[in-house]
Amino acid sequence: MINVSSSKKIHSLVVPILVVVALMATVLVGSAAENTIKIGCFYPLTGANAAKGQLNKNGTDLAVKDINAAGGVLGMKIELVYEDTQSNKVNVPNVVRKLIEQDKVVALLGEIASSNSIAAGPVLMELKRPAIAPTSTNPNVVMDPNDTTKLNPWYFRACFIDSVQGTVMANFVYNTLKKTKVALLYNIAQDYSKGLAQFFKERFTKLGGTIIGEETFPDLTQDFKPQLTKIKGMKPEAIIGPNTYDANGLILRQMLELGMSNIPFMGADSTHAPKIIEIAGQDALKNLYFTTLYVDDDPDPKAQAFAKKYRDEFKSEPNSNACFSYEAMIVLAEAIKVAKGTSPEALRTAIENIKNIQVPSGSFTMDPKTHNPLNKPVIVAKVKGEGFTFVEKVNP
Amino acid sequence: MGEFLQQLWNGLSIGSVYALVAVGYTLVFGVLKFINFAHGSILTLGAYIALLIALQKVVPFQVAMGLSMVLSGFFSMLTEQQVYKKLRVKNAPRLNMLITSIGISLLVENAIVVYFSADYHIYPRIMSGVPIQLGEVLIPPVDILLVVGAIILMLALWFFVNRTLTGLSIKAVSMDRDASSLMGINVNRAISVTFFLAGVMAATAGLLIGMKFSVNPALGGLFGLKSFSAAVLGGIGSIQGAYVGGYLIGLLETFGAGYISSNFKDAIAFILLVLVLLFKPSGIFGKGTKEKV
Numbered sequence: 001m002i003n004v005s006s007s008k009k010i011h012s013l014v015v016p017i018l019v020v021v022a023l024m025a026t027v028l029v030g031s032a033a034e035n036t037i038k039i040g041c042f043y044p045l046t047g048a049n050a051a052k053g054q055l056n057k058n059g060t061d062l063a064v065k066d067i068n069a070a071g072g073v074l075g076m077k078i079e080l081v082y083e084d085t086q087s088n089k090v091n092v093p094n095v096v097r098k099l100i101e102q103d104k105v106v107a108l109l110g111e112i113a114s115s116n117s118i119a120a121g122p123v124l125m126e127l128k129r130p131a132i133a134p135t136s137t138n139p140n141v142v143m144d145p146n147d148t149t150k151l152n153p154w155y156f157r158a159c160f161i162d163s164v165q166g167t168v169m170a171n172f173v174y175n176t177l178k179k180t181k182v183a184l185l186y187n188i189a190q191d192y193s194k195g196l197a198q199f200f201k202e203r204f205t206k207l208g209g210t211i212i213g214e215e216t217f218p219d220l221t222q223d224f225k226p227q228l229t230k231i232k233g234m235k236p237e238a239i240i241g242p243n244t245y246d247a248n249g250l251i252l253r254q255m256l257e258l259g260m261s262n263i264p265f266m267g268a269d270s271t272h273a274p275k276i277i278e279i280a281g282q283d284a285l286k287n288l289y290f291t292t293l294y295v296d297d298d299p300d301p302k303a304q305a306f307a308k309k310y311r312d313e314f315k316s317e318p319n320s321n322a323c324f325s326y327e328a329m330i331v332l333a334e335a336i337k338v339a340k341g342t343s344p345e346a347l348r349t350a351i352e353n354i355k356n357i358q359v360p361s362g363s364f365t366m367d368p369k370t371h372n373p374l375n376k377p378v379i380v381a382k383v384k385g386e387g388f389t390f391v392e393k394v395n396p
Numbered sequence: 397m398g399e400f401l402q403q404l405w406n407g408l409s410i411g412s413v414y415a416l417v418a419v420g421y422t423l424v425f426g427v428l429k430f431i432n433f434a435h436g437s438i439l440t441l442g443a444y445i446a447l448l449i450a451l452q453k454v455v456p457f458q459v460a461m462g463l464s465m466v467l468s469g470f471f472s473m474l475t476e477q478q479v480y481k482k483l484r485v486k487n488a489p490r491l492n493m494l495i496t497s498i499g500i501s502l503l504v505e506n507a508i509v510v511y512f513s514a515d516y517h518i519y520p521r522i523m524s525g526v527p528i529q530l531g532e533v534l535i536p537p538v539d540i541l542l543v544v545g546a547i548i549l550m551l552a553l554w555f556f557v558n559r560t561l562t563g564l565s566i567k568a569v570s571m572d573r574d575a576s577s578l579m580g581i582n583v584n585r586a587i588s589v590t591f592f593l594a595g596v597m598a599a600t601a602g603l604l605i606g607m608k609f610s611v612n613p614a615l616g617g618l619f620g621l622k623s624f625s626a627a628v629l630g631g632i633g634s635i636q637g638a639y640v641g642g643y644l645i646g647l648l649e650t651f652g653a654g655y656i657s658s659n660f661k662d663a664i665a666f667i668l669l670v671l672v673l674l675f676k677p678s679g680i681f682g683k684g685t686k687e688k689v
Contacts, residue, residue: 188659215653215658216658216659217658217661218661218662220612220614220618221661222605222608222609222610223406223410223609225406225409225410225650226403226406226407226649226650226651226652226653226654226658226661227653227654227658227661229399229402229403229406229654230399230403230653230654230655230658232399232402233399246516246610249610250609250610253525256525256526256527256536257525257527257534257536257539258402258527258534259527259529259534275516275518278518279516279518279610281521281525283525283526284525
């Protein structure tokens with residue numbers, strides 16, 4: 001527990017110290033401004049997503065440390081300017097505007113939650129500054145807010161989108177697990193689950209597999225036995241469940257109770273939460289596989305090097321937020337090099353056409369037609385003991 | 397056949413939970429003639445009190461669950477003594493009591509959200525998930541506890557109401573409160589005991605849900621609604637009606653999802669509920685009430 005009285009004393013000192021530091025910083029930055037390239041980060045540093053936001057910040061800081069240690073870009077150091085969105089989309093347009101108009105940043109990184117990133121889109125279009133969203137998977141993030149069939153020319157992302165995940169799930173089940181007859185069980189009230197189930201079905205049937213059953217459930221369901229008993233009767237070779245970890249935890253627990261735990265179960269990235277082990281128990285998770293953005297034992301040397309660097313720097317474990325923020329910053333720095341300057345239009349074109357940049361999770365190429373990374377492999381992982389472990393990288 | 401028997405067991409085990417909660421609605425309706433919408437939140441409260449005690453790591457989880465049942469019973473009794481009774485003595489309309497009970501339920505659920513967060517919480521898995529095979533049916537140990545425990549509690553309640561003096565006083569009060577008062581029955585005491593019993597049953601259901609599934613602050617809303625429907629289906633005011641209604645709702649939704657469509661799992665049970673009530677408005681065991689002129 002936190003010792004309240006002593007932390008209060010510290011608080012009373014923190015504010016004056018911060019004020020002094022901030023004053024000194026403005027003086028210093030003012031004089032050093034000529035030799036730095038400013039990148040603005042709008043992350044949730046307080047509020048509901050603060051814990052994730054901190055990992056994004058760590059990842060970005062680490063990338064900038066690496067870039068500056070290697071001599072910076074175009075002979076200049078990168079300087080990060082952070083603004084807190086307080087995990088609230090209402091604040092996003094204001095902080096983005098402030099970063100561009102007052103801090104004069106040349107490009108931006110952020111936000112984390114898709115709905116908050118979407119709120120930044122109109123300002124980026126109005127003020128014409130390029131930005132990369134490190135971890136927002138919703139398709140609309142990089143789309144024109146006024147017409148979602150068109151791209152927002154100024155917004156890009158560093159992670160995969162849901163359709164890619166559905167495709168990868170199908171590839172993995174068909175090619176690696178070699179299962180051809182599967183049943184689906186998903187939440188009919190969630191766009192995420194419904195969408196992934198749809199993308200899975202399209203790909204899986206195209207590969208030659210058969211969907212032998214499709215069962216659904218609404219939000220807050222806890223008893224999945226009726227659906228599971230029915231699925232058991234269909235004798236599927238695998239069960240596909242693109243649901244959140246709380247539903248999947250109970251589904252897997254009840255599969256164990258129904259003697260179905262030998263059937264492989266395929267989930268998506270929202271299955272990747274330590275709490276699923278608590279809900280289902282390790283016995284129930286032996287045949288669970290799921291797609292995810294990042295696991296820390298990815299055997300790729302680049303991923304290993306990143307994980308080690310991160311642990312040394314922050315004495316904690318990295319996650320997808322840290323990794324993709326790191327990658328987004330590396331991509332941005334490469335784009336500045338290619339553009340040979342920081343004019344917004346040149347930088348935008350450079351990001352759009354970035355090719356084969358080596359980043360921790362693989363090789364990064366931006367798809368100019370979609371503003372998403374092109375053909376970036378997705379990790380499939382499973383549960384091991386109290387944690388998660390790498391299974392393989394699957395191409396979409 | 398195996399699949400049918402398995403679904404039958406699935407329906408009975410979830411139906412036991414509904415029956416335990418439904419009997420609380422029925423008991424309270426019997427003595428006070430109003431629907432206590434705070435009843436579902438007692439279920440949530442019971443589930444969380446056990447968690448709260450277990451987190452102190454002083455007593456084993458089994459003891460925490462026992463304590464939670466008793467404490468939830470007292471909380472239920474307290475809501476009656478401190479809130480409903482005050483409305484009752486002022487001759488407030490029943491609608492006011494109903495609204496007040498919705499208020500209590502919101503208060504309890506929000507207090508839990510503030511203290512525990514709205515996230516899911518998991519009970520320590522003290523029972524193995526590996527099922528016991530009985531013919532073609534697979535039964536996890538927690539289901540045996542659930543079904544047998546519910547039956548024991550229901551028999552105990554039946555015995556208490558029909559064979560003890562306090563129980564008979566509850567029965568008398570639900571037949572005619574004024575007349576029982578004139579006969580020398582302590583009506584307030586009978587009502588308090590009723591609320592205590594209803595609270596214990598709801599908390600037990602909450603604990604069993606926690607052991608079988610997971611707990612979250614919205615638990616009471618969903619289970620409360622289905623159990624309330626079960627009580628109405630069985631005939632509100634009738635104890636055996638609540639049991640039958642609970643098992644019926646459990647079986648209907650399980651077979652509905654298993655043999656018709658899982659898209660309409662919840663809808664199927666409620667469509668049948670409406671049909672039954674169309675033909676027998678007072679429920680299966682309900683006595684047709686005639687308005688006296």
